[in-house]
Amino acid sequence: MFHLIDRRLNGKNKSAVNRERFLKRFKGQIKEAVARAVKDRSITDIERGEKVSIPVKDINEPTFGHAQGGVWERVFPGNKEYIKGDEFDRPQSGGGGGGSGGAGDGGEGQDDFVFELTREEFLNFFFDDLELPNLIKTQLQQTTTFKPMRAGYTSDGTPTNIHVLRSLRGALGRRIALSATPMEDLNAAQEKLDELLETCDEHDPQVIALMAEIREHKGRLAHIPWIDPFDLRYSNRVRVPNPTTQAVMFCVMDVSGSMDEMKKDIAKRFFILLYLFLERAYEKIEVVFVRHHTQAFEVNEDEFFHARDTGGTVVSSALKLVKKIILERYPSNDWNIYVAQASDGDNWDSDSPTCRELLANDILPLLQYYAYVEITEGEPQNLWYEYERVAAQYRHFTMRRIREAGEIWPVFRDLFKKAGLGERSAA
Amino acid sequence: MTRLAHTDATAEPLSTGSEWTFELIQRYYDEIARIAADFGLDTYPNQLEIISAEQMMDAYASVGMPVMYHHWSYGKHFLATQKHYQRGAMGLAYEIVINSNPCIAYLMEENTMTMQALVIAHAAFGHNSFFKGNYLFRTWTEADAIIDYLVFAKHYIAECEARHGEDKVEELLDSCHALMNYGVDRYKRPQKLSLAQERARLVEREEYQQSQVNTLWRTIPRLMEEREQAQQTPRFPDEPQENLLYFIEKFAPLLEPWQRELVRIVRKVAQYFYPQRQTQVMNEGWATFWHYTLMNRLYDEGLLTDAAMFEFLHSHTNVVAQPGVDSPYFNGINPYALGFAMYRDIQRICTEPTEEDRQWFPQLAGTDWREALDFAMRNFKDESFIAQYLSPKLIRDFHLFSVLDDDQNARLKVSAIHDEAGYAEIRRKLAEQYNLAAREPNIQVYEVNTRTDRALTLRHYQHQRRPLANSVHEVLKHVARLWGFTVKLESVDDEGRVILTYDCKVEKRHGL
Numbered sequence: 001m002f003h004l005i006d007r008r009l010n011g012k013n014k015s016a017v018n019r020e021r022f023l024k025r026f027k028g029q030i031k032e033a034v035a036r037a038v039k040d041r042s043i044t045d046i047e048r049g050e051k052v053s054i055p056v057k058d059i060n061e062p063t064f065g066h067a068q069g070g071v072w073e074r075v076f077p078g079n080k081e082y083i084k085g086d087e088f089d090r091p092q093s094g095g096g097g098g099g100s101g102g103a104g105d106g107g108e109g110q111d112d113f114v115f116e117l118t119r120e121e122f123l124n125f126f127f128d129d130l131e132l133p134n135l136i137k138t139q140l141q142q143t144t145t146f147k148p149m150r151a152g153y154t155s156d157g158t159p160t161n162i163h164v165l166r167s168l169r170g171a172l173g174r175r176i177a178l179s180a181t182p183m184e185d186l187n188a189a190q191e192k193l194d195e196l197l198e199t200c201d202e203h204d205p206q207v208i209a210l211m212a213e214i215r216e217h218k219g220r221l222a223h224i225p226w227i228d229p230f231d232l233r234y235s236n237r238v239r240v241p242n243p244t245t246q247a248v249m250f251c252v253m254d255v256s257g258s259m260d261e262m263k264k265d266i267a268k269r270f271f272i273l274l275y276l277f278l279e280r281a282y283e284k285i286e287v288v289f290v291r292h293h294t295q296a297f298e299v300n301e302d303e304f305f306h307a308r309d310t311g312g313t314v315v316s317s318a319l320k321l322v323k324k325i326i327l328e329r330y331p332s333n334d335w336n337i338y339v340a341q342a343s344d345g346d347n348w349d350s351d352s353p354t355c356r357e358l359l360a361n362d363i364l365p366l367l368q369y370y371a372y373v374e375i376t377e378g379e380p381q382n383l384w385y386e387y388e389r390v391a392a393q394y395r396h397f398t399m400r401r402i403r404e405a406g407e408i409w410p411v412f413r414d415l416f417k418k419a420g421l422g423e424r425s426a427a
Numbered sequence: 428m429t430r431l432a433h434t435d436a437t438a439e440p441l442s443t444g445s446e447w448t449f450e451l452i453q454r455y456y457d458e459i460a461r462i463a464a465d466f467g468l469d470t471y472p473n474q475l476e477i478i479s480a481e482q483m484m485d486a487y488a489s490v491g492m493p494v495m496y497h498h499w500s501y502g503k504h505f506l507a508t509q510k511h512y513q514r515g516a517m518g519l520a521y522e523i524v525i526n527s528n529p530c531i532a533y534l535m536e537e538n539t540m541t542m543q544a545l546v547i548a549h550a551a552f553g554h555n556s557f558f559k560g561n562y563l564f565r566t567w568t569e570a571d572a573i574i575d576y577l578v579f580a581k582h583y584i585a586e587c588e589a590r591h592g593e594d595k596v597e598e599l600l601d602s603c604h605a606l607m608n609y610g611v612d613r614y615k616r617p618q619k620l621s622l623a624q625e626r627a628r629l630v631e632r633e634e635y636q637q638s639q640v641n642t643l644w645r646t647i648p649r650l651m652e653e654r655e656q657a658q659q660t661p662r663f664p665d666e667p668q669e670n671l672l673y674f675i676e677k678f679a680p681l682l683e684p685w686q687r688e689l690v691r692i693v694r695k696v697a698q699y700f701y702p703q704r705q706t707q708v709m710n711e712g713w714a715t716f717w718h719y720t721l722m723n724r725l726y727d728e729g730l731l732t733d734a735a736m737f738e739f740l741h742s743h744t745n746v747v748a749q750p751g752v753d754s755p756y757f758n759g760i761n762p763y764a765l766g767f768a769m770y771r772d773i774q775r776i777c778t779e780p781t782e783e784d785r786q787w788f789p790q791l792a793g794t795d796w797r798e799a800l801d802f803a804m805r806n807f808k809d810e811s812f813i814a815q816y817l818s819p820k821l822i823r824d825f826h827l828f829s830v831l832d833d834d835q836n837a838r839l840k841v842s843a844i845h846d847e848a849g850y851a852e853i854r855r856k857l858a859e860q861y862n863l864a865a866r867e868p869n870i871q872v873y874e875v876n877t878r879t880d881r882a883l884t885l886r887h888y889q890h891q892r893r894p895l896a897n898s899v900h901e902v903l904k905h906v907a908r909l910w911g912f913t914v915k916l917e918s919v920d921d922e923g924r925v926i927l928t929y930d931c932k933v934e935k936r937h938g939l
Contacts, residue, residue, distance in 0.1 A: 002456055002551075003474045003529070004449060007482065008536055014485035015505040021597070022502030061500055062605055062901035064868050070892035072832040075857040077760060078751020079828035079844055086841040090832070115506040 023121065029054045030117070034125040039265065042301050043251075043272045044287060047279075050122050053112035123276075130273065130409055148237045157234030166233035174231060178224045186217035246284040247336040247368075249275060250322050253304065254343035256293040256313045263375045264305060267342035270373050270408050274340045277412065282336065288325060292318035294348075298325065313346045315383060316354040323362050332366040339367060345374045345401075347383040356386040364394050371411045372399040438729035445539035445738075452534070455544045456551075462724050463552045467797055468717065470555040471570060472529040475547065479536050483523070484508050486533060490700070491523045493531065494577040496584040496692075498600055524550035526558040526703075528570040541735040545742065548721040553714025560805045561709070563702035573699055579625055580692045587685050599686055602905035603672065603693035608867055610672030610694040611701045633684035640680060667886065668872040671906070672697070680881060681911035690909070705808045705863055712766015713804055716774075719743060719767070749825065765825070769812070772821050773799055783819055814858035819850045829856045834892070868895055873917070882913040889920050894927075903931040 023030060033052040041048075117125070153166055193210045200207055251271045253259070259267075278285050289304040290296055293311045296318040322339060330337060347355070364370060372387060374380070380401065391397050400411040441458065442451050452475070463470070478486070488505035489495035525531040532550035534543050558564050569576070588596045603610075668674045675682075676690040703710070722739050725731045731739070749764035750756040773791065776784045777799050780792035791799050803816060828844040829852065843849035843856070859865055873886040885906070887895060895918065907914040911933065918927040 002460070002472065004452060004456075005474065005476045006449075007476045007478045010482070014482070015488045015502060017497045018488065018499065018502035019505055020502070021497060021499035021593075022506065025499045025597070059503060060898075061601070062898035062905070063608060064870055064902055065896040065898055066866075066868055067894045067896040069834045069894045070889070071834070072891070072893070073829055073842060073856055073859075074832070075760075075827050075829045075853060075860055076752040077749055077825045077827055078753060078757070079826040080751070080753065082828055082841040082844060084841055084844050084846070084849060087838040090837075090839055113503070113507070115510055 023117075026054055026059065029058065031125055031128065034117075034122060037122075038126060038269065038272070043268065043275050044285075044301075046126070046272050046276060047119055047123065049119050050117045051114055052117055053114040056113050059113050126272075130269065130405055147240055149240045151236045151238040153233045154236040155230075155233065157236070161234040161237075163233045163235045167227070167231050170233055171227045171231040174228065175224055175226070179221055182217050182220040186214060186221065189214045189217060246286075246334070247278050247282040247338060248286045248288060248330050249278055250288045250290060250325075250337070250339040251304065252290045252292070252318050252322060252339060252341040254293070254313055254315070254318075254346070255291045255307070255309050256311055256344075256346065257309070258344050258346055259375075263342075263344060266375050266402070266405050266408070267373070268305060269405050270342055270371075270411070271340055273408060273412060274338060274371065278338060286330075288322075290318050290321055290325075292321075296321040312348055313343075314351050315343065315347045316351050316358055319355055319358045319363060323358065326363075326366055336368045337366055339363070339370045341370070341372045343372075343374060343383075345376045345378070345381050345384060347381065349382055352382045352386040355383065356390055359387075359390050359397070360393060364390070364397060368396065370394075370397045372397070373408060373411055374399070374401045375403070376401065377403055440732045440735070441725075441730050442540050442735075443732055445541065447538070447540040447543050451540055452543055452547075455540070456547055458725060458730055459544065459548050459552060459721055462721055463548075463556075463717070466717075466720070467801070468552055468556045469559055470530065470552060471527075471559050473551045473555065474529040474531045475551060476531060476533050477536055478533050480512070483533065483535050484512060486523050491525060492577055493525065494574060494581055496577075496581045496600075497588075498604075499597065500604065522546040522550045524554045525573075526554075526564060526568055526570055526699075527573050530555040530558060530570070539738065541731075541738045542742065544725070544731075544735075545718055545722060545739055549714045549718035552721065553717035554710065556717070557706075557710050557713045557804060560801070561702070561706060561808075562806055563705060563808055567702045568699050576625065576695065580696070583688065583692065587689065591685065596689070598908065599689055600693065602908045603690055605902045605905040606671050606675075606909075607693060607697045609870060610670060610697040612670050612673065612698075613864075629688065633688065636677065636687055637684055640678065640682075663875050663877050664872060670694075671870070671872060671885070674872045675906075675909045678875070679910050682909070702808075705810070705861075707762040708766040708769070708809045708861065709804065709807065709812050710766070711763045712768075712770050715743075715746060715763050715767040716770035716800075719771075751826065768821055768824065769816055770800060770803070772818050773803060773816060776818065781820075787818060788816075809861035810858050810863075813861060814854060817854045817857060819845075822850055822853050827853050827857065829853055865890055868893070870916070880913060881911075882915060883910045885914065885916045887916060887918045889918055889926075892920070894918070895929075899929055900931070903929055907931040907933050 030052050034050060037050045038046070153163055189210055193207065193214065196204070196207055196210065249271075253264075253267055275285070275287065287301075289299050289301055291299055291304055291307075291309075292313075292315065293309050294314045294317065298321065299307070318341075326332065326337060359370070374384060384399075384401070387397075387399050391399055398411050400407065402408060402411075441454050456473075456475070484505060486493070487508050489501045495501065523533045530551065532546065532555075534546055538546065558568075558570060564570075584596060584600075664674070672690055672694040676687050676694065679687075682690070722731065722736075722743075726736045747761070747764045747767050749761045750758075774796045776788050776791045777794050777796035780788075785792045803812065807815060822845045826845055828849075829842045831840045831842040833840075843852040845853065869888045869890060870885055871888070872883065874884040876882045876884075883906070899916065903914055903916055913930060913932045915928060915930040917925045918929075920926050
């Protein structure tokens with residue numbers, strides 16, 4: 001008796017729960033690995049899985065076993081030169097012991113246990129510190145949606161997409177083109193035959209030769225296929241990401257001496273979060289990094305996060321530079337513009353009112369959103385108070401004082417709340 | 428290969444291409460079944476399941492069983508398998524076969540028709556008949572009930588997780604898994620499993636067990652005569668116990684009823700796998716012998732094309748390769764190679780015995796090889812199988828030699844090789860190498876201090892002065908977690924002196 005069952009359609013993710021349990025158990029180690037990855041990665045490159053390695057000793061399941069020592073007598077295959085009574089030195093490997101340098105049974109792997117986190121899992125761990133609401137997490141984890149659009153015809157594809165009209169038109173064209181020469185030859189031969197027949201009879205060798213030639217031409221014509229795989233045309237559809245607008249994101253950060261590594265790390269998470277959000281909404285995003293102390297510079301990402309400067313702080317220098325870049329390169333009718341600013345709140349006293357004026361009059365009207373985080377534990381200083389006045393005036397300006405990564409999210413709350421991002425929301 | 432009676436080389440091959448279809452599998456199965464019946468193979472009914480590579484990895488990760496409770500360690504195995512597979516470092520096994528009735532064998536959809544036929548011959552007839560015939564499997568496993576029992580276990584554990592929290596269940600399972608190899612009665616026949624009884628008795632057993640535990644640990648003052656009795660029986664348990672998990676299940680003072688049930692589940696699963704650990708060489712050798720014999724017969728009858736036969740031989744040769752000890756590929760003795768060679772050798776001794784064979788195996792030479800093989804398959808485990816059947820010819824073919832590694836000597840010594848003087852010794856030593864009792868440390872429950880601190884003392888009876896590995900500290904923590912009180916482990920040497928003590932103190936009472 002015998003049954004044959006096709007199980008292929010049964011679920012294949014039987015181990016998903018076990019995998020999840022595994023991740024949960026080693027949450028600590030995985031989180032560290034993710035944090036390290038976030039530090040090393042560019043903010044535009046956050047959405048990948050990540051290789052995580054965990055020391056083998058942490059994940060071993062211990063059982064009682066024997067160690068080296070005592071008396072072991074083992075049998076091995078493949079003796080070549082030994083005879084009874086031969087002696088030799090103990091191999092250094094320490095693993096299986098015995099045997100001439102054989103890799104023993106216990107010498108295996110003190111390597112780390114390495115495995116891949118999927119993109120979703122990676123983002124989940126990344127979001128863990130940020131205390132994002134679940135709805136937002138799912139929104140951010142969704143991959144870009146595509147919509148199929150017609151895009152002409154191609155010469156290969158699936159049979160369901162065959163475009164009959166185009167294919168037959170192609171076939172007709174090919175038949176005409178290919179039959180042109182044989183047809184001419186045939187006609188010429190036929191005419192010649194007609195002429196000949198007027199003078200000679202049917203058994204003349206010339207006539208017979210001509211008849212053969214005509215048969216050959218007809219044969220050639222008959223061999224032109226009516227339709228050929230070459231003629232087939234398929235409707236072509238391309239997947240167009242949806243929506244298809246573009247955005248530019250400015251990262252502005254104070255890099256004066258008081259911004260330490262920890263603060264920069266929080267700032268980086270802040271920028272990443274905005275980037276992830278924008279990525280859902282726009283097909284193309286450019287990121288501009290502006291760092292400043294008393295002067296502002298546009299830099300690349302590496303310098304942005306890693307170069308160190310000292311000295312005082314003039315925030316308006318950065319704002320002026322942002323404004324200049326927008327006017328030169330990102331006309332606001334073509335670009336959706338977002339600015340994220342991170343600082344520890346220090347500013348040169350008399351500069352703060354300038355900042356407010358710059359923001360309120362020149363910059364904010366051009367923007368979709370301006371998010372400001374002040375990473376500090378101290379008392380608010382004059383910049384904060386000036387910014388509060390701006391916030392009262394513009395709805396798309398948000399600001400927040402934070403001490404750790406978990407507090408970043410409310411800065412974006414309004415931004416995420418809006419379903420469609422398309423419309424401009426100047427006050 | 429011994430050519431057999433009705434060779435009919437004019438028959439049409441069953442298939443020519445490498446693609447399989449359901450109809451073809453059916454036809455191959457029927458032909459293989461016919462030949463297997465000819466050879467007198469007795470099997471459970473077969474259930475062949477076509478699965479994808481991902482499903483194969485899933486099955487791999489949960490110890491090959493179609494149903495299994497959830498645990499992080501299976502997730503770990505899955506990740507490891509997946510990594511190796513995706514890197515291409517490892518092909519998936521062609522087959523997984525489950526000792527159940529009906530016997531379930533997996534066929535991977537990626538396999539060619541030839542490979543499917545090989546797997547059918549190997550798993551559905553080779554392993555299957557071994558499961559049904561070998562005395563260890565007959566004694567220790569319940570092929571009829573295992574799937575039902577695992578369904579019960581999975582549901583029960585899921586229920587416990589819901590009721591008591593995943594973390595608590597996980598901790599407990601971790602501890603039980605650490606002692607899994609010590610959850611088997613080696614000499615007592617286990618009870619039959621049945622899903623219905625299992626459910627019906629669950630409640631009853633929980634109550635009864637708890638009451639037993641309570642009696643043991645009772646602290647209310649006893650009656651005078653009882654007290655006298657108590658003084659007369661100072662030791663508990665009165666004999667050392669080898670089944671640690673059983674002892675914990677029955678006597679650990681602080682376990683809740685559901686925790687005892689979990690210990691029991693792990694114990695039952697361990698018991699189910701116990702015969703497999705003792706019959707690697709025999710089981711794999713048997714399956715390999717039969718796929719080889721059955722496929723050859725198919726070919727002889729003209730049912731396989733030359734191409735299919737070459738494909739089969741290619742993979743068969745890979746399976747039974749045995750690199751020598753000095754080869755970079757050496758990784759111990761290949762159970763497929765040794766087992767296959769031994770069954771083939773028994774066949775040879777029966778049909779074409781040499782003078783040497785008549786001397787060593789007078790009871791085999793010239794007898795019917797099918798009966799001899801059947802007897803060998805039914806009545807042995809690896810250790811006794813090798814002790815009984817390893818022939819001088821095989822020892823020579825494998826160039827076996829033994830090396831003595833005594834930590835009191837500075838150098839290793841070759842103690843026997845494949846020569847006249849060494850055959851018996853090599854055979855004895857190789858058999859000993861497959862003795863599970865010698866491979867794993869012998870650890871037993873020695874004593875429980877029922878009167879004061881309730882400490883549990885385990886004893887490790889040293890064999891050949893072999894010390895315990897460092898993992899002992901970790902494992903003791905697990906034992907202490909289950910026991911709830913201090914746990915000691917004493918290493919005892921050959922003369923019964925305690926030479927080393929480990930302990931894991933549990934200071935204050937705490938539940939799990």
